[in-house]
Amino acid sequence: MSITLLARKQVQALTPYQSARRIGGQGHIWLNANEAAECGTYELDCTRLNRYPECQPPQVVNAYAAYAGVSPEQLLVTRGGDEGIELLIRTFCEPGQDNIVICSPTYGMYAISAETNGVGIIDVPLNAKRQPDVDAIIDKLDNTKLIFLCSPNNPTGDLVDSSDLCRLLDAARDRALVVVDEAYIEFCPEFSQARLLADYPQLVIIRTLSKAFGLAGLRCGFTLATPEVIGLLLKVIPPYPIPEPVAQIAAQALNEQGLALMHTRVAEINQLKHTLGEHLRAHPQVQDVFAANGNYLLVRFSQGAALFARMAKAGIILRDFANRPGLADCIRITIGTQTEMDAVLEVLQQEQ
Structure with missing residues (x-):
């Protein structure tokens, strides 16, 4: 008998949450998990x-x-x-x-x-x-x-x-x-x-x-x-x-x-988000830029799968939401550093 059959029926049938780390990917710019680009420095008393x-x-x-x-x-x-x-x-x-x-x-x-x-x-x-x-x-x-x-x-x-x-x-x-x-x-x-x-x-x-x-x-x-x-x-x-x-x-x-560091980080991310949004809205392959209230932008492209693949080829890992209801061709972009945002825009410009 398979050990799996000893598990609860709900667990046997469960599809685990596909976190960014579980999905994985190969690249050097990680913009798929809505993480901050840096964390600050802390002391530890052991x-x-x-x-x-x-x-x-x-x-x-x-x-x-x-x-x-x-x-x-x-x-x-x-x-x-x-x-x-x-x-x-x-x-x-x-x-x-x-x-x-x-x-x-x-x-x-x-x-x-x-x-x-x-x-x-x-x-x-x-x-x-x-x-x-x-x-x-x-x-x-x-x-x-x-x-x-x-x-x-x-x-x-x-x-x-x-x-x-x-x-x-x-x-x-x-x-x-x-x-x-x-x-x-x-x-x-x-x-x-x-x-x-x-x-x-x-x-x-x-x-x-x-x-x-x-x-x-x-x-x-x-x-x-x-x-x-x-x-x-x-x-x-x-x-x-x-x-x-x-x-x-x-x-x-x-x-x-710590709170001052957080507020500075938020201001920087919001500014980078605003600038990225302006560039995206002007891009001919962008159909919609969704609400800009988090540390990410959800973007609908005319050909989302192709854009996702181009980014991955350039080492930029984004999050594809095309399989979610109403989000065909939608890609979520975490707001990273200025250098990382420039890299995203560079790949976009290559197709213009």
Whole structure:
């Protein structure tokens, strides 16, 4: 008998999330994972590595709570935003009974985490304006516990409309949690929905240090919610989720100097993004440049597969989204350094 047959049926049938690292590629310019081009320099004190770490390191909790404008009781530190997603599903969804709602095209880990845990997935695609179809979502609230909205949305870059979000929150009161994934919000902080936490106990916000803070390799994320929700998640989270070195580096990233570095990085990325967008919109092979709210641009080319292949031949690894609903010929370009953006534009110019 194959060992595979001993695994849960959901796991046997599961197709794992195709992360940038799993997809791989051959090249020297990596613009496929929405990573920062650099991470900064940090110090590490190894004298406490013989001790188990704090479940919720206070130096990180307090620093991020102050940064996000919430109380420490409203915050959970997790192993990246992905663990926050997983914990919400495991805490609130009964396997084989409850559902989550996603709005494709969007971040793939919402569905993967639900599948892994035997939870149903209801896909309510984005509407023609690439916004969540609030009326259609409200119609699906029966047996739904979690609604995942990504803002800015990965990969399209669109922001959730606040008035629509409030309408959905009102409808979901006492029925479901609405989770707004703000992994990229530092690139447009004025559009954060965290200000609604005080009025809507069913709202949850996901954050991370992976993008604007340049610490994707650290795997440090945050869940913002009411103390009641945080208390429930603390029942499910493993006893030692945040390694001591992670806590030390995260605390440094959140101090005054670290925050200043992040803001400088964001300003540079936003400027490079603006310049790249202008060049792309003027290119004859570009049909559409999607919303520019993250550290990436999703671009529809007249011949996306050919463009992707030309970039790969030049050693530039991008992310192809042509197999996602409504994204034929669409390529996502992470904003890298000036030199890397120049390399992208050079390949584009070769075909003019």
